[in-house]
Amino acid sequence: MKQVLLVAKETYIRQVKSWAFLFLVLAPFFMILLSMGSGYVASQFGSDSNAIALVGQTQALSDLDFLKSYPDETAAKAAVKEEEVNGYLVVSEENGLLTATYHGEEGMAFEKKDQVQKALDQSQSDLNRQNAQLSTDQVAILDRQPSFKEELPEGxxxxxxxxxxxxxxxxxxxxxxxxxxxxxxxxxxxxxxxxxxxxxxxxxxxxxxxxxxxxxxxxxxxxxxxxxxxxxxxxxxxxxxxxxxxxxxxxxxxxxxxxxxxxxxxxxxxxxxxxxxxxxxxxxxxxxxxxxxxxxxxxxxxxxxxxxxxxxxxxxxxxxxxxxxxxxxxxxxxxxxxxxxxxxxxxxxxxxxxxxxxxxxxxxxxxxxxxxxxxxxxxxxxxxxxxxxxxxxxxx
Incomplete structure (x- = not known):
């Protein structure tokens, strides 16, 4: 039994002193710390660096936190040049139709584009109802949505x-x-x-x-x-x-x-x-x-x-x-x-x-x-x- 323990001790020391063992043990902790650190940095500094200038106002778009309002297109271009924003979005209305055009060196990120599209859809819907001069009951009918529920135990x-x-x-x-x-x-x-x-x-x-x-x-x-x-x-x-x-x-x-x-x-x-x-x-x-x-x-x-x-x-x-x-x-x-x-x-x-x-x-x-x-x-x-x-x- 003593011989077995001597061999086990030598093998154990060789295993735990290797770089592979150290990397394998510490890698999950480094990954957790890295993800937490990157999330913290993104939350602290990411919003300004990823901001987009907004020219033209709609209520739904103004609620998006990555859009920063500017009075005109000239001011928005200056903000892009100063690298305050990544690009600018011009929103206009003509004959009851909203039009949004994005200008930038690169395309808008997919997540942001999806949020802008949903906000535009909501704004266009509100504008359509306003121009249609619907009664309160008619607006209520248009606002109806299907109901889907799940009844699950608490938690x-x-x-x-x-x-x-x-x-x-x-x-x-x-x-x-x-x-x-x-x-x-x-x-x-x-x-x-x-x-x-x-x-x-x-x-x-x-x-x-x-x-x-x-x-x-x-x-x-x-x-x-x-x-x-x-x-x-x-x-x-x-x-x-x-x-x-x-x-x-x-x-x-x-x-x-x-x-x-x-x-x-x-x-x-x-x-x-x-x-x-x-x-x-x-x-x-x-x-x-x-x-x-x-x-x-x-x-x-x-x-x-x-x-x-x-x-x-x-x-x-x-x-x-x-x-x-x-x-x-x-x-x-x-x-x-x-x-x-x-x-x-x-x-x-x-x-x-x-x-x-x-x-x-x-x-x-x-x-x-x-x-x-x-x-x-x-x-x-x-x-x-x-x-x-x-x-x-x-x-x-």
């Missing part, structure tokens, strides 16, 4: 949004961590091939214990990674509670957290460990380190199936039979069982049963690969993955 919209946020956030974390750690593990294991270092190592420690130590080191790095995410989430939650604007986001966050079960964390850890074990096995099969990416391609396909299966089968609003079956298959269950849990499809025992099946499969694979690791890792003939596997298993 249903927020619950649906929180549920979708929980599913998408969790699935993307699983997807990114699975691909990253699988590729890194396969590259690290494959890097030992073609050298004498394994023969020296295996002379002092059994091959299976060495393999278990390597896998354990990567799993500990995973625990550290998830722990940092959990700590960052707690600190972000406490920060929001201390801020005045946090009160508005608090109900949504509480609803989101209500959809997350404690069983998701061990599910995530065991599922990632499953992929690490198979990635280490794939890395041991290749002869050259540069072939490691080819070796993990079947693993990548499995990840992609689980990832896209989440969107295909997990968003239909029904707990279909195929979704239930896939949520028990090791490798896919890490994606689909959490979706069933968040949607409330799975009962109390179903996630536990799927987790135990995934854990048993992971432990069994690790044990079997460990027992054959010596013959697989020391195989240096370039025979292809399948032949290398058969020869390695035969010489264990």
């Amino acid at each position: 249903q919209d927020m619950a649906l949004g929180a549920k979708m946020a929980a599913i998408f956030g969790l699935v993307f974390i699983i997807y990114m961590m699975t691909l990253t750690y699988s590729a890194a593990t396969a590259q690290e294991i494959a890097g030992e091939k073609g050298t004498k270092i394994l023969e020296i190592i295996f002379s002092s420690i059994p091959a299976d214990l060495y393999f278990y130590g390597r896998v354990l080191g990567v799993v500990l790095a995973l625990v550290t990674h998830l722990g940092i995410y959990a700590l960052g989430g707690v600190l972000a939650y406490l920060f929001l509670l201390s801020q005045p604007f946090g009160a508005s986001a608090l109900p949504f966050l509480q609803t989101l957290l209500a959809h997350l079960d404690w069983l998701l964390l061990p599910f995530l850890l065991v599922g990632l460990s499953f992929y690490v074990v198979i990635a280490a096995f794939c890395g041991a099969l290749v002869v050259r380190q540069e072939d490691a990416n080819k070796a993990v391609q079947p693993l990548t396909v499995l990840v992609m199936v689980g990832f896209f299966g989440t969107f295909i089968f997990g968003q239909g609003g029904q707990d279909t039979l195929i979704l239930q079956v896939l949520s028990y298959i090791p490798g896919l269950s890490i994606f689909l069982m959490p979706v069933r849990m968040i949607n409330g499809y799975a009962g109390a025992l179903e996630p536990l049963l799927s987790l135990l099946l995934l854990l048993a499969t992971t432990v069994t694979l690790a044990y079997l690969i460990g027992k054959s690791y010596s013959g697989i890792a020391l195989q240096t003939d370039d025979l292809g993955l399948w032949k290398s596997l058969k020869k390695g298993l035969a010489s264990k």
Whole structure:
């Protein structure tokens, strides 16, 4: 056991001290800070730099905050020249018809154009009614609109949004961590091939214990990674509670957290460990380190199936039979069982049963690969993955 821990310690330190680990851990926090910072800057300084001069008045257009009124076209052109506005919009009326013409170096942004068009439609409608000299009852008839309602339980919209946020956030974390750690593990294991270092190592420690130590080191790095995410989430939650604007986001966050079960964390850890074990096995099969990416391609396909299966089968609003079956298959269950849990499809025992099946499969694979690791890792003939596997298993 001491030898396993020594190998795990060396692997763990190598993993957490790498730039790839640091980038993977900090990237989500940088993205959040960047989006918050850009939103703040846009809210503080974006309105003036994106303003448009307005020549000619209508009530609906004057309500648009990005339009700045100017007395005439000459003043608007001067504002464009001084870069106070991006362009100017001239609105005129002739024979009861409104005409709006935009002048600028570039076309008006789609969102602004859509708002201007809606405002012009409203103004033209008001002008038409005024020129038609309709009675009050006739105007009331023209103002009638169809009624569409949804009768949902109180807070249903927020619950649906929180549920979708929980599913998408969790699935993307699983997807990114699975691909990253699988590729890194396969590259690290494959890097030992073609050298004498394994023969020296295996002379002092059994091959299976060495393999278990390597896998354990990567799993500990995973625990550290998830722990940092959990700590960052707690600190972000406490920060929001201390801020005045946090009160508005608090109900949504509480609803989101209500959809997350404690069983998701061990599910995530065991599922990632499953992929690490198979990635280490794939890395041991290749002869050259540069072939490691080819070796993990079947693993990548499995990840992609689980990832896209989440969107295909997990968003239909029904707990279909195929979704239930896939949520028990090791490798896919890490994606689909959490979706069933968040949607409330799975009962109390179903996630536990799927987790135990995934854990048993992971432990069994690790044990079997460990027992054959010596013959697989020391195989240096370039025979292809399948032949290398058969020869390695035969010489264990």
